Amino acid sequence: xxIERLIxxxxxxxxxxxVTAPYLAEKFEVSRRxxxxxxxxxxxxxxxxxxxxxxxxxISIMEGYCIDKTLLTSSEMQSILSGLRSLDSVSGTNRxxxxxxxxxxxxxxxxxxxxxxxxxxxxxxxDTLAPKIELIQTAIExxxxxxxxxxxxxxxSRRTIEPNMLVFQWASWYVYGYCTNKQxxxxxxxxxxxxxxxxxxxxxxxxxLPLDLSAKRIFPAEITIKxxxxxxxxxxxxxxxxxxxxxxxxxxKLLFCFDFADKEYLFTWxxxxxxxxxxxxxxxxxxxxxxxxNQISDKYRR
Numbered sequence: 001x002x003i004e005r006l007i008x009x010x011x012x013x014x015x016x017x018x019v020t021a022p023y024l025a026e027k028f029e030v031s032r033r034x035x036x037x038x039x040x041x042x043x044x045x046x047x048x049x050x051x052x053x054x055x056x057x058x059i060s061i062m063e064g065y066c067i068d069k070t071l072l073t074s075s076e077m078q079s080i081l082s083g084l085r086s087l088d089s090v091s092g093t094n095r096x097x098x099x100x101x102x103x104x105x106x107x108x109x110x111x112x113x114x115x116x117x118x119x120x121x122x123x124x125x126x127d128t129l130a131p132k133i134e135l136i137q138t139a140i141e142x143x144x145x146x147x148x149x150x151x152x153x154x155x156x157s158r159r160t161i162e163p164n165m166l167v168f169q170w171a172s173w174y175v176y177g178y179c180t181n182k183q184x185x186x187x188x189x190x191x192x193x194x195x196x197x198x199x200x201x202x203x204x205x206x207x208x209l210p211l212d213l214s215a216k217r218i219f220p221a222e223i224t225i226k227x228x229x230x231x232x233x234x235x236x237x238x239x240x241x242x243x244x245x246x247x248x249x250x251x252x253k254l255l256f257c258f259d260f261a262d263k264e265y266l267f268t269w270x271x272x273x274x275x276x277x278x279x280x281x282x283x284x285x286x287x288x289x290x291x292x293x294n295q296i297s298d299k300y301r302r
Contacts, residue, residue: 005030006038010047018060129173132190136175139163139198143205145180148196150188153264161186162203169213176211178203185209221259223266225285229254230276267292 005028012019012027024035039059043049048062139146140163147160161177164185168174173190185208229237231252237245246256260266267289270277279286 002038006042009035009038010042013049013059013061018058020058024059129190132193132196133166133173135196135198136163136166140165143203145199145201145203146175146177146196147199148188148193151192151194153262157181159188160199161188162206164208165211167211167213178206185211187211220261223260223263223285224282225256225258225260225266225279226281227256227270227277227279229256229273233273233276236273 008028009024012024021032021035021039024038025032028035039049039051049059050062051057051059136146138144143162145160146163147158150157150159158181160180161175162180163175163177165176166173167176167187174187175190175193176185176187178184179186228249229246231248231254234246234254237254237256241256241258245258246254249255263285266285270279270289271292279289
């Protein structure tokens with residue numbers, strides 16, 4: 001939008017003191033003629049812009065003109081900018097980089113010194129994820145419904161929702177909204193969504209139920225297990241469940257005790273350890289797990 005570009009140009013001038021028209025044109029992906037018109041508009045707004053010709057020429061704000069730049073401390077700015085930088089890793093654009101420059105007006109040192117924290121929210125599905133996020137963001141801003149095919153452990157279904165927010169949790173992206181099919185607020189994982197479209201159908205904003213993202217709420221513990229792991233698997237248990245999830249035995253093996261919400265996930269997780277784990281309890285799951293192992297063995301024997 002033009003107003004955002006004008007603010008962005010002003011922000012850069014406050015930080016760099018003097019820039020060239022080609023630099024601004026490349027920065028905002030517009031023509032030099034557009035930049036010249038933008039500079040005229042900024043002047044009309046009462047901010048004195050000076051243009052000089054020659055080798056050291058450029059565009060600058062008149063010396064002595066002062067604008068109150070920010071009420072945030074350098075530390076606060078750095079925290080904000082770290083978060084904004086992470087959003088570009090998802091969107092695949094430099095939109096938030098430009099916003100960072102606006103927020104750090106007059107504090108160019110903040111941008112330079114803010115490289116000690118890198119937050120990358122992209123995923124293996126970045127090429128398909130970014131368009132989904134962009135479409136959902138637009139739908140939320142316009143209060144328009146979206147429709148998609150959703151794949152879950154319970155099967156495939158076509159859903160239409162009133163999107164309320166995008167959520168990054170458990171290393172994945174989700175959309176939270178009112179599902180017209182189920183008549184309730186639901187959380188949908190973006191990687192399980194295909195054929196996403198904006199229906200263009202408006203919806204009336206309704207009271208949004210609080211979103212409880214606690215692990216106990218989303219993944220209610222229903223299965224308590226005991227398993228023994230080989231010592232070389234210690235790093236995985238620490239990474240995924242923490243040091244307190246197991247006790248080291250005298251023989252060096254690890255006695256693991258934990259609660260799981262889903263039996264299928266539990267079996268898949270255990271299989272990923274190969275012969276470095278033995279499920280001890282509960283007995284009925286041990287028997288079922290042994291049957292799965294035998295079925296796998298039979299398949300490879302054939």
